[in-house]
Amino acid sequence: MGRFIVTGGASGIGRATVDAMLERGDSVGVIDLNPASLEALGAQRPEAVAAGRLVTARADVSSEPEMAAAITGFAEAFGGLDGIVNNAAVGGAFGPLVDLRVEDWDATFAVVTRGVFIGIKQVARILIEQGTGGSIVSVGSAAGMVGDAAPQAYSAAKAAVIHMGRVFGAELAPHRIAVNTVNPGLIETPLNPRGRRRTEESFAAAQPWPEMGRPEHLAQAILFFTDPRTSFITGEVLSVDGGMTAIGHRLGTLMGTNSLQYGVTGMNHGMTGRSAVVHDGREG
Structure with missing residues (x-):
């Protein structure tokens, strides 16, 4: 079966994708920055680890040397590669535009956009050398399709991810x-997470589908694109959002993720294990 890499593969959508690929019979290399999540993944899939079908590496996707080393190691372990799923991201910089810090904006793009670019570049190099073709899938976001869906940096960074899929x-x-x-x-x-009434109510108002999506929904879409039978499809964008983008704009206002509603400025590091930072005072 296939030999794939999944970044941010130790939790959330990435973890669901890893599980689905292992069930399909693939070998999977997982890159994640959170050591506890990587350890938990290995402990929960001991049979795949023992068979050499699950290999992990702690690496920062925004660092090309770290990514190159991890990707080369996976290619050597599996005897080649068939593709990569660029999933790693952070929530990123948040707050009103005039108070955003440049370093937080840059840190957001470093992970969300540069990380995808590096993943595509490094795996493409190997696939071209192999001459066997392959499949690269990046996880964008509905936030990258509209102007009022998430903090500005995250939304803009995901828009870049979406367009990279077309140009590359x-x-x-x-x-x-x-x-x-x-x-x-x-x-x-x-x-x-589920279980927060305000979150569930605001999310329900932002999409036609009555429930939030699950990571498994994204995993199945990724399996579709990494199936050799769909190899003629390229440069495409598939929305897995319960019809959310179909109904239009003002998603951020409905969901409560519009940066003007925060009232504070800071940086959300996502599931990396690093704590979010809230800045005191206004920028400038």
Whole structure:
């Protein structure tokens, strides 16, 4: 079966994708920054670890040397690669525009956008050398499709991820390497948990579907794009959002994620294990 890498693969959508790929019979290399999550993944899939079908590496996706080392190691362990799922991200900078800090904006793009670029670049190099084609899937976001869906930095960074799928899909097509993007909407993950009444009510108002999506919904979309039978599809964007983008704009206002509603400025590091930072005072 296939040999794939999943970044941010120790939790949420990434973890669901890893599980689905292992069930399909694939070998999977997982890159994550959170050591506790990586340890838990290995402990929960001991049979895959013992069989050499699950290999993990702690790496920062925004660092090309760390990513290159991890990706090369996976290729050597598996005897080659068939693709990568660029899933790692952070919530990123938040707050009103005039108070945002440049370093927080840059840190958001470093993970969300540069991390995807590095993943595509490093795996494409190996796939081109192999001459066997392959599949690259990046996880975008419904926030990257509209102007009022999430903090500005995250939304803009995800828009870049979506467009990278198009430009690199076109560039790599002659090598039979497909590049596609899946756009999640309101998905139940550690960052968007069920059980918070206000969260559930605001999310329900932002989409036609009555329940939040699950990581498994995204995993199945990713399996579709990494199936050799769909290799002729490239440069495409698939929304997995319960019809959220179909109904239009003002998602951020309905969901309570519009940066003007925060009242504070800071940086959300997502599931990396690093704590969120809230800045005191106004920038400038």
